[in-house]
Amino acid sequence: MCTNYYTGISITVMVRTPLTPLERERGRFLGALLRQARGERSMAEIAAGAGISAETLRKIETGRAPTPAFFTIAALAATLGLTLGEIAERCAAVTAPEPGEGVTEEAAA
Numbered sequence: 056m057c058t059n060y061y062t063g064i065s066i067t068v069m070v071r072t073p074l075t076p077l078e079r080e081r082g083r084f085l086g087a088l089l090r091q092a093r094g095e096r097s098m099a100e101i102a103a104g105a106g107i108s109a110e111t112l113r114k115i116e117t118g119r120a121p122t123p124a125f126f127t128i129a130a131l132a133a134t135l136g137l138t139l140g141e142i143a144e145r146c147a148a149v150t151a152p153e154p155g156e157g158v159t160e161e162a163a164a
Contacts, residue, residue: 075151077149077150079121080149081146082118082122083121085115085142086115086121089112089116090116092135092137093116093135098116104130105127107127112131
């Protein structure tokens with residue numbers, strides 16, 4: 056909790072804990088998996104079908120948003136014809152990368 060010196064108003068500040076290497080790697084894998092499932096369909100088409108912005112989809116696909124909300128993934132899964140179980144199973148198999156390694160799009164296929 057922080058208190059503003061001038062106003063005396065107290066606020067609670069939420070600080071997000073940094074992601075672990077495994078969480079970042081799973082996020083990259085998830086993005087590659089979704090990108091592969093999108094195939095030739097446009098980012099705008101899939102994003103609209105899932106009710107998210109194309110920018111949000113781009114961030115997920117590129118791993119810049121490695122921990123998207125559950126309902127975002129559920130909507131993307133439905134739009135792409137994937138099951139949540141399939142996504143969870145494939146992402147659970149990801150292990151933490153060795154230094155200098157990362158997921159490629161081919162690994163998600």
